[in-house]
Amino acid sequence: MSTPPPSTPKLFSRTTWREWKQVAEILRLETVGGMLLLxxxxxxxxxxxxxxSESYTAMREFTFGPEALHLNLxxxxxxxxxxxxxxxxxxxLELKREFVAGELRDPRRAAVPVAAAVGGVVLPAAIYVVINLGDSSALSGWAIPTATDIAFAVAVLAxxxxFLPxxxxxxxLTLAVVDDLIAITIIAVFYTDDLAVGPLLLALAPLAVFTLLVQRRVRSWWLLIPLGLLTWGLVHASGVHATVAGVLLGFAVPALRREGEAVGLAEHFEHRWRPVSAGVAVPIFALFAAGVAFGGWSGLVEALTDPVALGIVAGLVLGKAFGIFGTTYLMGRFTKAELDRDIAWVDVLGLSLLAGIGFTVSLLVGDLAFGTGGDRDELVKIAVLCGSLLAALLATVILRLRNRVYRRIHEEETRDEDRDGIPDVYQEPSPADGAPGRPESP
Known part of the structure; x- marks a missing residue:
C-alpha cells in the first residue's frame, strides 16, 4: 500500500472548538475593556x-502614600x-496558559505568530532609531512604537x-501575547536605571511563598493578595518597574488541570482578574495617561513634525504593518506553507495594520523613556494617539473591503444544523490534514 503524499502546511488554519471557545471569551472581555479604554x-x-484643564492636571499630580516605602506617588x-x-x-497568566496549554505549546503552530511578533517589534524600533539618529537623547524612546494594545485592537474589530475569521x-491574540512578553522584557532590561539589589532579593521570598501556595492549589484571597502586594512593593522599591512583579506572579500560577478540576488554576484566576484589568485598571490608566493639550490645529501639526513624534507614528503605522506582514510572508515562503483557502494576504495586511494600535504599553514606555511632565511626554502622547488612530483607520478600510467574504466564513463557522452546541465546521474533516474533526464537548 503506497504512502499518501504529505499534506501542504497551512497558514491560519482553523483551530479546535475548545481552543476557539477560550479565545472567544477572552476577546469578548477585551472588547468591553477596549470600549471602556476608549x-x-x-x-x-x-x-x-x-x-x-487645570483641575485635570491637579488630579493627576495629587500625591499620597508612605514615603518610607518609596510609595509616595x-x-x-x-x-x-x-x-x-x-x-x-x-x-x-495568559502567557503561562498559552505556553503550557494553548497555541504556543506546539512549536510548529507557534512559529508564525512568534516570528511575526518579533518582526513587529524590530522594524518599528529600527524606523524610530533611523529617524532620530541625530539626537542621542531621543533614542531612549526606541521601544515606544513596538507594542500592540490588544484591547483597543479588539474594540476596533468589534x-x-x-465577522473576521x-x-x-x-x-x-497569540501575536499580542508574545508582543506583551517582549514588551515586559524590554521594560525590565532597558528601562531599569537604578537597581537596588536588596529589595529585589527580598521580593523573592513572598514570590516563593505565593508560588508554593498556588502550586498546592490554594485559592484563598486573604493569603495570596497580601503576598502579591508585598512582592509588588519590593520590586517597585528595587527600581525595576513594578509591573514586572505582576508578570512574575502570573507565571507562578500552574496552567495544567489536575484530575477533578474543570479548568486550570491560571485559567480560573484569569476569569476572575481579566474583568478587573479590562474594566477598571486599564481604563483608569487611560484616564490619567491620555490627557494631553493639543494647543489647536497648529500645535498638533507642529508636534507631529518633531522627529520623536514622527518616529513613533511611522513605527506604529509602517513598522508594525510591514514588520508583521513581511515576517509572516517570509515564514510562509520559508516553510512552503500556503494560506488557508478562506484567507488572502490582504487580510494579513489589514490585521498587521490593526496591530499598530499601540496605546497602553506605548504610553507606559514613553513615560519610562522621557519622564512625566516634560515636553517630550506631551509629544509621545500626541504621537501614540495619532499613530494608533491612523493605524486603526487604515485597517478599517482594508478589512471592510473583505467584509462580504468574512460574512460568508462567519456563517460557515457558526452553522449548527444538528443543534448540539458545537458548530458543524468543527466536526467535519479538516481540509488542512484530511483527518476527521474531533468533536469536543462544549
Whole structure:
C-alpha cells in the first residue's frame, strides 16, 4: 500500500472548538475593556483641552502614600505602577496558559505568530532609531512604537470586523501575547536605571511563598493578595518597574488541570482578574495617561513634525504593518506553507495594520523613556494617539473591503444544523490534514 503524499502546511488554519471557545471569551472581555479604554482616553482628552484643564492636571499630580516605602506617588504613577500591575498579572497568566496549554505549546503552530511578533517589534524600533539618529537623547524612546494594545485592537474589530475569521482572530491574540512578553522584557532590561539589589532579593521570598501556595492549589484571597502586594512593593522599591512583579506572579500560577478540576488554576484566576484589568485598571490608566493639550490645529501639526513624534507614528503605522506582514510572508515562503483557502494576504495586511494600535504599553514606555511632565511626554502622547488612530483607520478600510467574504466564513463557522452546541465546521474533516474533526464537548 503506497504512502499518501504529505499534506501542504497551512497558514491560519482553523483551530479546535475548545481552543476557539477560550479565545472567544477572552476577546469578548477585551472588547468591553477596549470600549471602556476608549471612553477613558476620550474623557482625558476632552478634559485636558477644556477650560477645566487645570483641575485635570491637579488630579493627576495629587500625591499620597508612605514615603518610607518609596510609595509616595502621584495618581498618574499609582495608575501606571499599581493598576497596570493587575493588567500584567493577567498577561502573565495568559502567557503561562498559552505556553503550557494553548497555541504556543506546539512549536510548529507557534512559529508564525512568534516570528511575526518579533518582526513587529524590530522594524518599528529600527524606523524610530533611523529617524532620530541625530539626537542621542531621543533614542531612549526606541521601544515606544513596538507594542500592540490588544484591547483597543479588539474594540476596533468589534465595530468594523466582527465577522473576521476565527483563525485570524486567534493569530492576532497569540501575536499580542508574545508582543506583551517582549514588551515586559524590554521594560525590565532597558528601562531599569537604578537597581537596588536588596529589595529585589527580598521580593523573592513572598514570590516563593505565593508560588508554593498556588502550586498546592490554594485559592484563598486573604493569603495570596497580601503576598502579591508585598512582592509588588519590593520590586517597585528595587527600581525595576513594578509591573514586572505582576508578570512574575502570573507565571507562578500552574496552567495544567489536575484530575477533578474543570479548568486550570491560571485559567480560573484569569476569569476572575481579566474583568478587573479590562474594566477598571486599564481604563483608569487611560484616564490619567491620555490627557494631553493639543494647543489647536497648529500645535498638533507642529508636534507631529518633531522627529520623536514622527518616529513613533511611522513605527506604529509602517513598522508594525510591514514588520508583521513581511515576517509572516517570509515564514510562509520559508516553510512552503500556503494560506488557508478562506484567507488572502490582504487580510494579513489589514490585521498587521490593526496591530499598530499601540496605546497602553506605548504610553507606559514613553513615560519610562522621557519622564512625566516634560515636553517630550506631551509629544509621545500626541504621537501614540495619532499613530494608533491612523493605524486603526487604515485597517478599517482594508478589512471592510473583505467584509462580504468574512460574512460568508462567519456563517460557515457558526452553522449548527444538528443543534448540539458545537458548530458543524468543527466536526467535519479538516481540509488542512484530511483527518476527521474531533468533536469536543462544549
Amino acid at each position: 471612553a477613558g482616553a476620550v474623557v482625558a482628552l476632552v478634559w485636558a483641552n477644556s477650560p477645566w 502621584d495618581l498618574s504613577h499609582w495608575a501606571a505602577d499599581g493598576l497596570l500591575a493587575i493588567f500584567f498579572f493577567v498577561v502573565g 465595530v468594523v470586523g466582527r 476565527s483563525a485570524l482572530r486567534m493569530f492576532l
